[in-house]
Amino acid sequence: MPKVLVVEDSGSMRAYIRAILEDGATVDAIGACAVTEASSGFEAMRQLPRGPYDLIITDINMGDINGLELIRFVRKSEHHKTTPLLIVSTQHTERDVERGLTLGANGYLPKPFTADQLRDTVGAVLKGKASK
Amino acid sequence: MTDQGGGSGRGPIDRAREDFFPEAQELVDGLGRDLLAIDENLKTGRNDPELINDVFRAVHTLKGLSGLFGAALMSGLSHELEDVLDELRLGRIELSSEVLDLVFRAVDLYSKLLASERGDLPEPTVEVRALLNALGHITQRGSAAGANPVVQYELDPGLLGVLTEYEEHRLRTNIQSGFRLYKMRVRFSLATIDTALDELKSKTRSHGEIITYLPTGDASDGDTLELEILIASRESIALLKAAIEAHDLQIEEVPRRSSRASSPAMPAPMPPTRAMPSEFPSIPVAGFDVEAHTSMAHVRAPSIAPQSIAPPADRDVSLRSVSQTVRVDIRKLDHLMNIVGELAIVRTAMFEIIEKVRARPGMRDLSAELQRLHRTFERHLGQMQSGILEVRMVPLGQAFDKLARIVRQISREHDKQVNLVITGAETEIDKLIVEELSDPLMHMIRNSIDHAIETREERVQVGKPPVGTIAVNAFQKGNQVVIEVEDDGRGMDLERIATAAIRLGMLTAEEVKELPQREILSLVFRPGFTTRDVATGTSGRGVGMDVVKTNIAKLGGIVDISSEVGIGTKMTITLPITLAIISVLMVEVGGRTYAVPLTSIEEAIAFDEGLVRSFEGREVMTQRGATLPVCRLRKHFGHDTDALSSRRMARRSGFVVIASVGERRIGFVVDRLVGQQDIVIKALGKSLSKVRGFAGATELGDQRVALVLDVAALIEEVLSTSLEMRTLTLGSAS
Numbered sequence: 110m111p112k113v114l115v116v117e118d119s120g121s122m123r124a125y126i127r128a129i130l131e132d133g134a135t136v137d138a139i140g141a142c143a144v145t146e147a148s149s150g151f152e153a154m155r156q157l158p159r160g161p162y163d164l165i166i167t168d169i170n171m172g173d174i175n176g177l178e179l180i181r182f183v184r185k186s187e188h189h190k191t192t193p194l195l196i197v198s199t200q201h202t203e204r205d206v207e208r209g210l211t212l213g214a215n216g217y218l219p220k221p222f223t224a225d226q227l228r229d230t231v232g233a234v235l236k237g238k239a240s241k
Numbered sequence: 242m243t244d245q246g247g248g249s250g251r252g253p254i255d256r257a258r259e260d261f262f263p264e265a266q267e268l269v270d271g272l273g274r275d276l277l278a279i280d281e282n283l284k285t286g287r288n289d290p291e292l293i294n295d296v297f298r299a300v301h302t303l304k305g306l307s308g309l310f311g312a313a314l315m316s317g318l319s320h321e322l323e324d325v326l327d328e329l330r331l332g333r334i335e336l337s338s339e340v341l342d343l344v345f346r347a348v349d350l351y352s353k354l355l356a357s358e359r360g361d362l363p364e365p366t367v368e369v370r371a372l373l374n375a376l377g378h379i380t381q382r383g384s385a386a387g388a389n390p391v392v393q394y395e396l397d398p399g400l401l402g403v404l405t406e407y408e409e410h411r412l413r414t415n416i417q418s419g420f421r422l423y424k425m426r427v428r429f430s431l432a433t434i435d436t437a438l439d440e441l442k443s444k445t446r447s448h449g450e451i452i453t454y455l456p457t458g459d460a461s462d463g464d465t466l467e468l469e470i471l472i473a474s475r476e477s478i479a480l481l482k483a484a485i486e487a488h489d490l491q492i493e494e495v496p497r498r499s500s501r502a503s504s505p506a507m508p509a510p511m512p513p514t515r516a517m518p519s520e521f522p523s524i525p526v527a528g529f530d531v532e533a534h535t536s537m538a539h540v541r542a543p544s545i546a547p548q549s550i551a552p553p554a555d556r557d558v559s560l561r562s563v564s565q566t567v568r569v570d571i572r573k574l575d576h577l578m579n580i581v582g583e584l585a586i587v588r589t590a591m592f593e594i595i596e597k598v599r600a601r602p603g604m605r606d607l608s609a610e611l612q613r614l615h616r617t618f619e620r621h622l623g624q625m626q627s628g629i630l631e632v633r634m635v636p637l638g639q640a641f642d643k644l645a646r647i648v649r650q651i652s653r654e655h656d657k658q659v660n661l662v663i664t665g666a667e668t669e670i671d672k673l674i675v676e677e678l679s680d681p682l683m684h685m686i687r688n689s690i691d692h693a694i695e696t697r698e699e700r701v702q703v704g705k706p707p708v709g710t711i712a713v714n715a716f717q718k719g720n721q722v723v724i725e726v727e728d729d730g731r732g733m734d735l736e737r738i739a740t741a742a743i744r745l746g747m748l749t750a751e752e753v754k755e756l757p758q759r760e761i762l763s764l765v766f767r768p769g770f771t772t773r774d775v776a777t778g779t780s781g782r783g784v785g786m787d788v789v790k791t792n793i794a795k796l797g798g799i800v801d802i803s804s805e806v807g808i809g810t811k812m813t814i815t816l817p818i819t820l821a822i823i824s825v826l827m828v829e830v831g832g833r834t835y836a837v838p839l840t841s842i843e844e845a846i847a848f849d850e851g852l853v854r855s856f857e858g859r860e861v862m863t864q865r866g867a868t869l870p871v872c873r874l875r876k877h878f879g880h881d882t883d884a885l886s887s888r889r890m891a892r893r894s895g896f897v898v899i900a901s902v903g904e905r906r907i908g909f910v911v912d913r914l915v916g917q918q919d920i921v922i923k924a925l926g927k928s929l930s931k932v933r934g935f936a937g938a939t940e941l942g943d944q945r946v947a948l949v950l951d952v953a954a955l956i957e958e959v960l961s962t963s964l965e966m967r968t969l970t971l972g973s974a975s
Binding site: 124128151154169174178204208 | 257258260261264265298301302304305306308309310316323399402403404405406408431434435438453454455456466568
């Protein structure tokens, strides 16, 4: 079962993402995911050793450790450097998103997104990993 | 809200949406607090960029959430507001009180928008449009970014590459202000990082600004985390070291480059444009054209960073989250409380069975054992009850936060300077009461600013400080919470109130003459009362104080008022701590059982018919030297229309339950005292909700139902009838 780490400081956004990933339609399309939530960059640091994860979904605009710093950390780490990373952020932060992609994030999904958009993107990223 | 995610019924996505309201409300409340702090800073000439960034992030999150859950109007407002706030935090718009006013307006609008999403209010379309229009008129002062000063410093490109646009802006601003840059390395234990970091932040705050935190990833062993922290400060390294000193902490100054010719270390700042970059570096994943399915998503094949670190020594290390807070819907607590109530009924029924068992011969041992069990059950049930109650308690500060905003807004409208002083914000009270308290408190404050606080000139003339003060003081008093709202305004003019009451036809001039001071003051709580001829923008429309009184009474509380001309006015709200469960005295009246909340009972004494006198048209008795109005519940509830039986009952004496709410007291004459009990109070239901004098009903152990007396309403009813009677008698006598 693919393990997904969701790093996002908004509780309802996390709940929304989790709901979509655990939804029947997602299970049918890409199989069941085990979702781990982290409410901040630090919480993500705590959850990372419990990995490895098959996908990390992260927001950028978070207090303290921001999403970009998390992406750099993940890409530098021996254990997680190949873990696919997906940025979820509003369109407002295009420069930050671009930086995140430069730092090694694999994809970007602008908020707000629909269940189908998230499902397809996550499916694509996971499949991309499997085909490697 | 529109349905998203295609699920029908209550799918997981609907449940995620349930989290939306409390989170959005929390964000809006936090927004209000931050804005007040910014306003305070603006007045005192201080600057805390972090606050503005917090406001931006809150609106940013609100935008994301409202977009996600289909709240279109709210999403639209957030979008505009976010743009303005973004420019503000990036220094492209100057922070002025005009701009701040608009953001304050947005906070109030958010509350309305949330209420409309819940279906409690119509959509405030017009207001949103007006605000959007005003936001659109804020002018930019042009890009603050000129030549990039950051290149002058020997900063690691890796570090610069992870700065968000905002962090980069703060870095530039600090350098332009001539601050020095420092790089700090600290190692934290992951388990305690939150508290350790907060400590570090508070130590740093007075000496400089933290630009960013970067986990280094060096020798990460899974238990600890090393952070590289970039700080801008005007202090020397020695001073900074002394101030922040901590274990495992290294600090060094970032040197300036010797020559300007060196290659720029970071990408040039993006021009202040809101358009999307024309193209992202995106590569479709092999064999799967993502962009065809998700037009907005950009996916690339995983890339591997060149740097690598040593593998963690122990990968199975388990780290518990330090965050231990859970958000709970209050209805769930109500449900739990109802279960406790049901269990209490079971307990009572069980006790009756135990009594029966004990009465049987040869069951002595068994009954003793049962009794022990029963006592344990009772004890745990009590603990459970108080546990749930504790969870329902929230600090009053939640209701007070809004007041500060209101004071700011109204005092600006009226061009009066008012200082709001709040004490006792930490006093805890039932969450439901806090929710219902905002409106009445707001009305009271509006009234104070509108009617009581004088203009600056008037105040100076009578030798008062030019800035008026409204003090809100809360404290717990036994099982009640008292909130005093006191102003140092002109006080209430009894003459003026009396004249207005006569003009409005509430009383005749003769009646007014006979009224004691307090009762004249309480005329302002009568529906339709106003001293104004022309309604102003806020209060003075004749709705207000009676609504305050009604709202407080609904919560089982009472408002008292005292005032001195020229000195000020004090309004005192007395409320029960919780609505969910109450201790009552069960009494019997005319063969029926009633519950009297213990919070309002002073004592119960034997009734002596001989002590009752008739005084000014009402029945009173003297108790401990004070005159106490008496209410015969049997007569009041109409349990005996038969005068003979009434007299017979009266001769059988009974008891007087002396109750008080605020400073008003009354003696209820009852037939019998049954005993004390904790009950879960249940609402009477819609059809009976208009019946005055009852706060609700409760189930007794033997399946019977007892009505719970609403002491505040009863006192009100009895005292006002006797007042009318008295004024009538007096009127005819003169």
